[in-house]
Amino acid sequence: MSASDPVSEQLASVLEWLASEPADDPHAELNALRGRLGRLPEAAAGGAPLVQCIDEFEARVLDVCGRLKPRLLNAALPLSHELHAVAGELVEALLEVAGKLGEMAAATRERWRPVRRGDPMAVTARALGLVHEAFVVAAMGGAVTPPGLWLAAYGIVEAGGGFDALVSARPETAAADALHALKRLLALAVLQPESLTARELVWANDYLEGVADEGALSRETLMPAASSFWIDSGEDLPPIATIRSAPPVAEGLVHFSAFGVSRALTGQLDWLKERIAEAEAVGLERDGELLEPDASGLPVGLTPVEMVSLLRRMRDRWALPPNRGQSRRAYRYSVQVCVGLRAVWEAARSDGATERISEWMVYNESPGGYALMSVEGVTGSLSAGMAVALRRDAGHPWSVCIVRWIRSDSPGQVELGLQLVAQTCTPVTIGFRGGEVQSTTHALILPPLPALRRNQAILAPAGTYASRRFVLVHESEHLYVAQARVLSLDMQTANVELFQYEIDPYPI
Template identity: 70%
Template structure:
């Protein structure tokens, strides 16, 4: 009687699980996937069965991503402990399955292997798609890219044919998917994902699926240099903006530019602006009709105003990556923090005693902003682009900032990068022409700042700005009412709008 095959006995439960229906709860299904993936024998021992299992794990992992992303889409940071843990485990699972595909691609390049039937270039493209999903999920959960992600990406490229192949030096149609996935991942990474909300990240990712091929990969430096990035494939690091750091004098550097994508963004943003203006004249439902994919060619998920705001930031970061102009200095002192425009408006009222003030720690600052860290847990929700007020103590005025980036590698700790927009503020109410009758919106009046703006400005909730003229009301010791005129819309995020104004010399 022949002895049982130990490999078959080891892999049979894995194949049975893969053939079964997924659990309804993606978190339960994720735990099962990780448990069974850990049971896989080494590729050499499993032979063709390893290929069969990895391909099925790939499909299950992609299905898990599709079912898990909605949980992150509207979840504010910091995530709950359970959701944060599940997101991290899914990222690890994706990296593991991508590693399995990388092993298959390497084996497929060996002529004597029966797995040679599979195109290593196609395997590399599929592995890069999983690495891309891992990066996107990590960014949506507020976490930094896990250690080894970038090194894994570069190793997949090398196994799949090398950077000279995906850069187009050697023409090969089978490399198209790998090149597309790599360009999409690089373009998303240089958008500074920590500065975008989860909804904006998903929209930008969907948008890139159609235009990523406009980006350029090259083994030689690219022009314009101010729009280019360099990559050292032997390091576990993302692309670095040339404008911020000169490429080192080492062999094997790869250069990347998303300048071509930025030009596509400009054209589509101008088209959408025209559609919005026409819809306002015709009285169409802007949010429902303008972003239908068949009409616009743009993804769904954001309103036209949100999409335009995001597209402007995407254009800027791809065409001219931001360069730090002011030196950061390390500090360590505690500050009082109030988060959210409405909470700041209430805290800025004379004699206010707001309960929504927390203690944070400043760990570096520059003339243009701060980097702060939570020291006693986080109450409430946070998101990139929201308003935050900071002060030393109750004896100091509130400094008004906008969240430039947010990181949360664990639920108990959150780091914020803040852009300073004013050293003080005045709570006011505003009402735009065409808005709801007898309705005003709480907002903050910000004084001029010579380095930033010449005029007074208003910080208001996103979607407030509706026309050039508005009414300004300040209830202080005396009631002050004036009609004002918008001069420029200086900043627009998913949470706020900041615009300069002047008192209208010709009130209606």
């Protein structure tokens, strides 16, 4: 630090705290961090000491982030009160430090300001990285995107030089780094993180580190139009799918597409499927050494079967964002809900005589699904992709659904978006030829549903499907045993898989 940059008493106390060891308690650390951050002068009024402070605040908040994310990764939704509070404080701290970096980027562009000279786009890239972390932490905790996050991201881009500077960025420059950070954030946002488990979200985030540059950012409409999104930097909104809402006639719009990313992952998806088929052919476990993903450059954290399921969904959402085809109607009535495939199986088998039934409130519905809100409070574990059954009362059959998204803005309240997959179900057990586990697995027979499938289907735990043929056992007044064969695998999530089948006319 040069002699021309004296340290004020205000900054000296902040630097002294920054030099101390971080508190073990994230709550105490974040409280102290945010309190001292709020006392910093504006970036334009500082010099090298202020820049040093902001640099160290960035490292400090990222340290807390690195310690808290593993806890969120393994936490069940809804979060505990303590973890929910700390996650919320971390999100706010990340955005506050990002705002300081944005101020520093703007001041760096004004060369007469007493701020260390540097590339404002390099600072912009760091600030966008913090906004990105805030988005990930909030999504891992099941919370909606914090108000102001998108305005913060767009404001940081403008502070660093604007969207035009990013669009025209040359490779291997600071502007290219900022562009990469923005594309990664946008690509993750359009994946609909509320529909992913925390493990899937972290894996997708790590995956994007290597392929986000395949996305496109432009002032012009991008093709194919069905895969493009538009951004109004003056609104606190994420990228909006063109297929859902046509862009307004206005100046300053920015267009984004992850279609290139969806094409880039196709080769890796094919590679994984080939390796799984090879493993099955030689009798190895599908998660064994034959499927080590290092050769493909894929992140760790999921099994190969889980990767295939997630990559398929990522590809589909980037190539053709889902468009609501059915209108929703507001309702308000209570329903009985059974959460989890095993619990649904037991409820269907015992005609609803189970303690795992709770009361929820439907607040809107469409022919294809429901949106529910917890009424009694939630215990247990909820996650996107799991099976849920609901009914009006004991006189109605169980409607089987899949959790499409989950939101939890407070520990005592959870909202679920459900996709209807059957109006009734039959509990059975199944066992696949060549399966890894030499036993049967609980599953549900789902009747044909004209809007979705022509044949009967099986809803089973994720990873059950191991070959084309399987044995089906139904215990009722009479024992029914049959051999069946899979016709198509229609759905895979982190929790369940759904496939159509038929009774095999030529059993082996």
